[in-house]
Amino acid sequence: xxxxxxxxxxxxxxxxxxxxxxxxxxxxxxxxxxxxxxxxxxxxxxxxxxxxxxxxxxxxxxxxxxxxxxxxxxxxxxxxxxxxxxxxxxxxxxxxxxxxxxxxxxxxxxxxxxxxxxxxxxxxxxxxxxxxxxxxxxxxxxxxxxxxxxxxxxxxxxxxxxxxxxxxxxxxxxxxxxxxxxxxxxxxxxxxxxxxxxxxxxxxxxxxxxxxxxxxxxxxxxxxxxxxxxxxxxxxxxxxxxxxxxxxxxxxxxxxxxxxxxxxxxxxxxxxxxxxxxxxxxxxxxxxxxxxxxxxxxxxxxxxxxxxxxxxxxxxxxxxxxxxxxxx
Amino acid sequence: xxxxxxxxxxxxxxxxxxxxxxxxxxxxxxxxxxxxxxxxxxxxxxxxxxxxxxxxxxxxxxxxxxxxxxxxxxxxxxxxxxxxxxxxxxxxxxxxxxxxxxxxxxxxxxxxxxxxxxxxxxxxxxxxxxxxxxxxxxxxxxxxxxxxxxxxxxxxxxxxxxxxxxxxxxxxxxxxxxxxxxxxxxxxxxxxxxxxxxxxxxxxxxxxxxxxxxxxxxxxxxxxxxxxxxxxxxxxxxxxxxxxxxxxxxxxxxxxxxxxxxxxxxxxxxxxxxxxxxxxxxxxxxxxxxxxxxxxxxxxxxxxxxxxxxxxxxxxxxxxxxxxxxxxx
Numbered sequence: 168x169x170x171x172x173x174x175x176x177x178x179x180x181x182x183x184x185x186x187x188x189x190x191x192x193x194x195x196x197x198x199x200x201x202x203x204x205x206x207x208x209x210x211x212x213x214x215x216x217x218x219x220x221x222x223x224x225x226x227x228x229x230x231x232x233x234x235x236x237x238x239x240x241x242x243x244x245x246x247x248x249x250x251x252x253x254x255x256x257x258x259x260x261x262x263x264x265x266x267x268x269x270x271x272x273x274x275x276x277x278x279x280x281x282x283x284x285x286x287x288x289x290x291x292x293x294x295x296x297x298x299x300x301x302x303x304x305x306x307x308x309x310x311x312x313x314x315x316x317x318x319x320x321x322x323x324x325x326x327x328x329x330x331x332x333x334x335x336x337x338x339x340x341x342x343x344x345x346x347x348x349x350x351x352x353x354x355x356x357x358x359x360x361x362x363x364x365x366x367x368x369x370x371x372x373x374x375x376x377x378x379x380x381x382x383x384x385x386x387x388x389x390x391x392x393x394x395x396x397x398x399x400x401x402x403x404x405x406x407x408x409x410x411x412x413x414x415x416x417x418x419x420x421x422x423x424x425x426x427x428x429x430x431x432x433x434x435x436x437x438x439x440x441x442x443x444x445x446x447x448x449x450x451x452x453x454x455x456x457x458x459x460x461x462x463x464x465x466x467x468x469x470x471x472x473x474x475x476x477x478x479x480x481x482x483x484x485x486x487x488x489x490x491x492x493x494x495x
Numbered sequence: 496x497x498x499x500x501x502x503x504x505x506x507x508x509x510x511x512x513x514x515x516x517x518x519x520x521x522x523x524x525x526x527x528x529x530x531x532x533x534x535x536x537x538x539x540x541x542x543x544x545x546x547x548x549x550x551x552x553x554x555x556x557x558x559x560x561x562x563x564x565x566x567x568x569x570x571x572x573x574x575x576x577x578x579x580x581x582x583x584x585x586x587x588x589x590x591x592x593x594x595x596x597x598x599x600x601x602x603x604x605x606x607x608x609x610x611x612x613x614x615x616x617x618x619x620x621x622x623x624x625x626x627x628x629x630x631x632x633x634x635x636x637x638x639x640x641x642x643x644x645x646x647x648x649x650x651x652x653x654x655x656x657x658x659x660x661x662x663x664x665x666x667x668x669x670x671x672x673x674x675x676x677x678x679x680x681x682x683x684x685x686x687x688x689x690x691x692x693x694x695x696x697x698x699x700x701x702x703x704x705x706x707x708x709x710x711x712x713x714x715x716x717x718x719x720x721x722x723x724x725x726x727x728x729x730x731x732x733x734x735x736x737x738x739x740x741x742x743x744x745x746x747x748x749x750x751x752x753x754x755x756x757x758x759x760x761x762x763x764x765x766x767x768x769x770x771x772x773x774x775x776x777x778x779x780x781x782x783x784x785x786x787x788x789x790x791x792x793x794x795x796x797x798x799x800x801x802x803x804x805x806x807x808x809x810x811x812x813x814x815x816x817x818x819x820x821x822x823x824x
Contacts, residue, residue, distance in 0.1 A: 213683040327772045357545035358710065359769045362754035366768050384684055387713075387756030410760040428688035430717035432758045440695065441688040441717070447653045448683065 174201035174241070175378050176225070176263075176346055181238035183217075183224045186231075189452045194220040194233070196402035199478075202346065207372065207379040209393035209410075211386065211425075215448050216399040218382045222348045225380075226259055243345070261291040264339035266332070268351035273335060274323040280307070280334045281319030287341045306337040311367055329360035336367065343375060350382040365392060386429055390414055395484075398422050401449055401459040404478055407486040418487040420464045458490070466491060499572060500533035501672055501704050502557060502590075507531070507566035509549075509556045513777070522777045526552040528728035529566070531804070536671065537698065539705040541719030541736065543712055543751070547773055548725040554674040554708045558590055559583055570672070588618050591665035595677035597657030601649040607660050608645040611635070614667040634663040639693060655686035662693065666701075676708045691718060712755045716740050724748045727776060727784040730804060734811035744813040746789050783816070791817050 183195040195217040202208045210218045223229050225240050227247060240247040247258065267273045275283060284306055285299035294302065300319070307315035310333040323331055332352065339347055349368065353361035369392070372379055381393055389396055389410065396413045398406040398421070406419040417423040424444035426432050435441060446463040449455060455462050461471040470490050478488040509527040526549040534540045544550045555561045557568055559575065567576045575586060594600035601610055611631050612621070621627035632642040638659040649657055658678065665673055675694065679687040691714060697703055709715050715722055716736055723733040724745065732745040743749045750767040757764065769788045774780055780787050786797040796816055804814040 213685060329772055357773075358712070358754045359545060359750060360772065361756075362766060362768045363770075365756075366766075385756065386684070386758045390758045390760040391756045414758065414760050425685055426758065428685055429758050430688075430691075430713040436717060440692045443688040443692060444685040447655060447686065 173203050175204040175206075175243070176202040176380075177239075177241040178221070178225065179239040179241065181221065181224055181240065182236040183220050183229060183233060184236045185233040187452065192451045193236075193402050194451065195224060197238075198399070198402075198404050200397045200404065200407060202378050202380055204345065205372075205376050205378050206395065207381060207393045208395045208397065209381040209383060209389040210397045210399060211383060211389055212399035213384055213448055215401070215451065217402040218399050219350055221399070222265065222350055222380065222382055225348065226263060226265060227255055228259075257291070260287050260339075260344075261342040262344055263346045263348065264342070264344040265348040265350065266335045266339050266352050268354045271323060271328075271331060274331060276323055279320050279322055280326070280337075283334070284319075284338050284341055287338065291342045302341070303337075306341060307334070309340070309371075310334075310337045311363070312337075327360075328356055329363060332356060332360075332364055333367070336364075336371070340371065340375070340377075344377060346378045346380065347372075348380045348382070351384070352381075353388070354383075354385070368392075386426060386432075398425075401454060402451060403459060403488060404486070405460065405488045407478075407484075409484060412485060418481065418485070419460075419489050420466055420491075421460050424463075424465075458488075499536075500569075501536045501538075501571060502534040502706070503569040504533075504557060505531050505567045505569075507553070507556060507568065508564045509552050509561055510564040524776045525728045525779070526776065527556055527563075530725075530728075530730050532723055532730060532733065534672065534704050534706055536704055537702045538721065539698065539707050539719045541715035541722040542706060542708045542725065543710065543715050543722060544725035545710060545751075545773060547727075547776060549728040549776075550708045550725050551676055553725070554592075554676050554706055557706065558587075558592060558674055560592070588668040589670050590672045590674075591668065591670040593658075593661055593665050593673060593675040593678045596681050597654055597661050598649075598681070600661055601657060601664075603649055606646050606648055607635070607640075607652075610649070610660060611645075611663050611667050614664060618668050620668065630667070634667055637666065637697070638663045639689075653686075654682050655689055658682060658690055659693065662690075662697070666697070669701075670703070672704045672706070674706045674708065677710070678707075679714065680709065680711065687714070694718065712752060724751065727773065727779050729784070729814065731785065731815070732811075732813045733804070738808070738811050742808075742811070744807050744811065744818040745785075745815045746791050746817075747785050748813075750788075783814075793817065 179199050181195055181198045182193060185192045185194055198221055210221060212218045224235050229235060235248055281300060281303045284303035288294045288299040288302055304315045304319050307318055312318050312330060312333050353364050383389060393410050395409055397404055400421050406422050417426050427435060427442040430436060444463050449459060457473055457475050458471040461467040476488050476490045478486050481487050507527055507530045511524045511526060512521055513524055514521050530553055542550045552561060556563050563576060567574055570586060608631055611634055612627055615621040615627055615630060621630055631645055635642055635645060640659050679690050707718055719736045722736050722739045723730045726747050732748045743752055750769045753767045771788050782798040782800055783802050786792040802814045802816045804812045807813050807818045
């Protein structure tokens with residue numbers, strides 16, 4: 168990754184824990200990565216890998232019994248982890264915005280979509296109601312909603328899933344954030360609607376010079392949309408690379424297994440069986456000692472059980488958490 | 496594969512009467528509207544389409560879990576459209592279903608042993624307790640679970656393991672035909688391939704036929720011999736998988752294929768982005784129901800006359816007036 172000075176956002180050694188009956192669970196364990204201004208960085212992994220908790224930690228939206236135990240989130244020169252709550256509120260929604268997987272549950276059903284967009288404009292930009300309403304209509308037009316004047320007066324249930332996600336994006340863009348965190352933004356949408364939303368995000372990214380942190384489990388989405396990738400497994404970063412490097416020569420056995428198991432990757436379309444990763448994602452309360460992936464790894468050896476590998480650089484902009492020699 | 500289809504539908508329709516609001520007029524949702532298709536023994540027919548296209552309703556209708564409004568369903572050569580529930584029962588042994596959500600489709604209060612064993616009891620397939628136990632053990636092994644897991648409850652299993660339990664339950668009665676409705680979409684990526692492989696292995700070992708319902712085009716391409724694409728209750732294109740994926744003729748199929756992200760950042764493709772949403776099934780557009788979103792639509796033709804499914808090349812059918820004119824993808 169680039170030098171820290173270029174980074175818009177720099178997550179350093181982030182640890183987020185949850186207190187449970189069975190002890191303390193580290194959902195995010197010593198995670199570091201940078202997002203340069205205007206770049207798109209994907210955070211990939213399966214359920215429970217810590218990708219969503221990472222994004223919620225960045226915005227300090229972790230609720231008890233969860234807490235950020237240590238680490239820094241540097242954004243525009245300030246550490247968000249220690250920022251007073253009042254200043255944090257000025258960052259949330261204005262400088263960093265977030266869109267979620269399920270637009271219906273993130274929108275308030277009893278307010279019109281126009282009212283929900285002007286809320287952040289009135290709070291963050293101190294605009295008058297009338298001025299904010301005009302801007303809301305403009306934003307709905309910007310995200311490709313037909314007849315925005317009429318739609319601004321509609322309630323969420325009157326819109327389709329794709330339209331609702333556009334409304335969510337309009338709300339997120341209202342204050343022209345420098346960073347947009349998109350957590351599985353298209354998972355609940357059909358593939359033709361997903362294509363519309365991705366095209367919209369790509370054009371807005373260019374037009375507004377906004378960085379995007381894309382959180383997803385969909386490797387196809389990563390390949391088409393991101394520039395850099397952070398692969399997470401059981402709370403840890405296991406690999407960091409540019410998109411091209413990652414797909415051309417995945418280094419971590421987990422990344423390799425994940426890519427190979429997707430139908431259509433390489434020449435596996437014609438294979439009689441798909442390559443798989445054995446076993447299941449480990450329980451964070453009961454992690455294996457040593458490398459967290461070793462139980463499922465087809466190339467694990469005795470050292471993997473004794474000692475957890477460090478995340479080490481193997482080339483420019485490339486990091487891998489594996490004891491085995493790498494060939495980038 | 497023999498020539499006689501295992502399952503055959505002719506002009507099958509499943510309509511639902513709905514009332515929007517207390518005083519609103521009643522409407523009809525034509526969830527399945529004139530579908531003719533067949534599944535051969537040992538074959539996988541992939542059924543793809545977006546939400547609301549009627550693919551799940553079709554899957555349930557062919558099993559008579561939802562009653563059809565019109566048309567016929569033939570299974571093993573016999574018309575089962577109007578069979579009484581008691582006449583259907585022996586047939587249910589030979590046609591089973593695997594559900595999308597392995598969390599919702601297993602009774603949380605039953606042990607895995609009884610979830611799998613219940614079907615054996617209903618159909619009287621286990622004369623003695625020891626035989627029942629033996630069959631349950633064999634079924635669990637066959638789907639990749641351990642026999643000692645039989646006394647456990649569903650919540651003690653991961654998503655992938657629960658889907659294996661669901662498959663074992665379906666296999667208990669030795670079916671020939673399975674409807675798999677989005678069987679892997681609720682699972683983690685690394686687990687999906689395990690279940691896909693299991694379904695393929697079982698097909699080879701047992702000669703099962705599948706109607707594989709999914710919105711995931713890549714998975715459908717991988718598992719299917721033939722594929723049918725649905726849009727607003729109708730099949731708009733059906734062909735052998737290789738032909739459909741390399742030479743799609745219907746503009747909707749092409750848009751669908753081009754919209755699916757490909758796991759290769761160095762392959763830049765021309766993407767067809769469809770405008771607008773799928774129209775409401777309560778008020779489908781006249782003529783070809785796809786014409787308002789179609790870039791090729793011809794005024795006076797596509798907005799007036801609904802195209803019939805016709806053979807555009809051997810074994811490859813498309814319901815489009817312009818399927819021959821359209822340049823190959």
